Amino acid sequence: MTDNTIDVGQIVLDFSYLVSAILFVIGLKLLSKPESAKRGNLYAATGMVLAMITTLFLHKDIQGNSIPLTNVLVIVLVISIGTVLGAVIARKIKMTAMPQLVSFYNATGGAASALVALMEFSNPDNSSILVTLLGLVIGSIAFSGSMIAYGKLDGWIKDWLSPAMKYVNLFMLVLVTAVVVYLMIAADPLISSSVLIYILFIISLLYGIFFVMPIGGADMPVVISLLNSFTGIAAAMAGFIYKNQAMILGGILVGAAGTILTILMCRAMNRSLLNVIIGAFGGGGAVAGNREIGIIKEISLSDASILLNYAQKVVIIPGYGLAAAQAQHVCSELDALLTERGVEVKYAIHPVAGRMPGHMNVLLAEADVPYEKLVEMDDINPQMPGIDVAIVIGANDVVNPAAIDDPSGPIYGMPIINAHEAKNIIVMKRGMGKGYAAIENYLFYGDKTRMLFGNAKDSLQKLVAEIKNL
Amino acid sequence: MEQILIYFSENKEAIFIIVLSIFLGIEVISHVPSVLHTPLMSGANAISGVIIIGGIILLGHADLTEWSLEFFLGILAVLFGTLNVAGGFVVTDRMLEMFRKKRK
Known part of the structure; x- marks a missing residue:
């Protein structure tokens, strides 16, 4: 391919990403008003389907190869299974189980981001090591954290509070940072760190578990909203790897929106985000002695x-x-x-x-x-x-x-x-x-x-x- | 330091998009009534399923002639991404359906 030939496929693909990005923004905007919310959801979904189809048929790798037909068929098969499964679960589930379902789908998004980052780490064409590692870490935390949140909302995981938790979490966070930094400076990431990347994956998963485990009650909305924004950021990191504008914009949009929602929730409790994450409510004060508490009166x-x-x-x-x-x-x-x-x-x-x-x-x-x-x-x-x-x-x-x-x-x-x-x-x-x-x-x-x-x-x-x- | 500068200039378009998207996200979301917190979160959650594009690219260029880790994890990534997208949008739609039906 010489410089002066126009690659029509590439242009159509880029243009479709632009349209998708616009649909995401408009969709999200419409979602924030009761009258137009349903339309907004439809717009965003349309943008997603458009990007999926054009990617499937028009994407070329760095050598200029299109996606081979066998791969297209495999992908279409997997997507069909996923769509049927996802849509059926979403339709059938009881309305009261909605919170846990949203958490579950958030977990799957995080898992997909973590897997993409995990695979791309060993891709020699990938020059964005830091971003890849961030995508892996954030995606993994979003996945395991959301799964724990799912379990809690569904009632089969109980809050697990321990004073030591704070230090365990801090330790894990330091460990994750240390491994990321090490992988960054390691001279040849391909040879020295293929095992380390899986270790990082596992530590991040564990961190997600430990991070959500002690949080419960009124803090649950905050952490769910936060995990939601994590998934968005992880997707954006993967978009950065592929220099894919629709992914970056979609992901960051969700990340920013989730963060705003998280802050709103925190403000509603007059607590800082840090306070929610590390210091669950103390309880300590039992009955404050400085106050008459009177007696309980029942009503028939x-x-x-x-x-x-x-x-x-x-x-x-x-x-x-x-x-x-x-x-x-x-x-x-x-x-x-x-x-x-x-x-x-x-x-x-x-x-x-x-x-x-x-x-x-x-x-x-x-x-x-x-x-x-x-x-x-x-x-x-x-x-x-x-x-x-x-x-x-x-x-x-x-x-x-x-x-x-x-x-x-x-x-x-x-x-x-x-x-x-x-x-x-x-x-x-x-x-x-x-x-x-x-x-x-x-x-x-x-x-x-x-x-x-x-x-x-x-x-x-x-x-x-x-x-x-x- | 030099590396950071090189990194910045190599990726300046992506960085621009990230920074502007943050502002856009904040702007689009502020002043949302609490009635819509759940559907909005759920809809945003479905949009974060945009990672499916990454999954398609990954699995699309993977070598499928033999069973490899890349093959397996690629399938998982596409499957998880699809679940996120399909489930997310359908759940949101169902929630909004409830808000709508009593506005007759």
Whole structure:
């Protein structure tokens, strides 16, 4: 090929990457508005399919060879299997298992990035060793970390907290850095480091496990969002290896978006990212001695139903307990019943309620609650004193007034939903267990607070039956 | 130091794209309502499946005449990438479906 011949295939390929990149950006932009979100998702998917097809048929390696037909067939076969598998799982799975599924797909993306980087490391044409190593490390962490997050959300992995964890993690991080630096300076990476690269792969996988293991509860949305941004960055690193603009842009776009979302979550808890990663909530303070805690007062179902039936404004504050008890449908039923009786019902959504960003929104949407009824924390708080009844369902730390008035407490400064300002508060809880932060919740002992113990779903069902009889 | 400068000038286009994409990502995402946090994260997650392109390139130019590690890992990379892309977009679509149906 001489300089003055035009390689039409290459131009079409590059142009298709440009179109894909544009579709990614527009797709993501549309995804951030409720009205256009579905279209945005479709745009991004179109961009992806376009890039996949053109790459398959038009990509040439450095020697100018196209992808041979056998390879094309193998790839098409693998992609078909993956598409059917991915789409079927995504369609069939229960809506409540959505958080873990998102985590699982994030893990597969991380794994793909790690594998690509692993293979490209020994490619003599690859001049970007540092980027390759970063892709390997970040992709591996995203993979194993997301798998652990998946296990936790699915309930078969428990939080594993140990004071030593902090040092183990720090040690692993130093080790990863050391190996990367060594591989960078090693004179001939091809000979001296083929074993080392696999060791780096394994250490990174282990680091991902240890890194997510101690994190739980309200910190889960933060770490999931962070892992999501890792996958994006890992994909961008691989794009750097191939000088592929669509990959770089797509990956970095996700990386930046994930980071922003992570920061938003952290801000919602008034903690720094570092604090979330290394220092899980201390718990230490048990019951702060400097404060009268009063006594717990229960409410009967009939009293609760009367209170709700004759209220004018009711706010429901859902937490992870609602998801755990699968009570979203009954909750929506209660809402519909009360609305029918002329009660104004709204939902107050704390940014970190649940186990992933926006968990409560998805859960309630599944139960047909119109999203206009879901009010964000900052908008509902000023209205709180005018609310007749606030129903707290399976939420704990996000309504704990200690965040406002107990400077010695571990959650001091975290923005909360001011449930305590409502005229009456009904708290639905299974027992007197503590929230993730493992501290007393003064809200439960307040004068205006009544407890309704039991599984949220059972309690709500009984409540609905009771109100129907009024 | 010299190496860094050479590296920069060799890869300046890629570095430009990275830096500008960061700003773009931040700009596109800020002010997103919390209602959409999950679908947005899930949609972004599907976009990060763009690594599939890398998988296709890798497996595309791999020697398939004999069973090698490259062959095997390449297949895994493409499979994982596809799962990420297909699963990610379908899950996002399903989530958004729920938001839409009650806006009648």
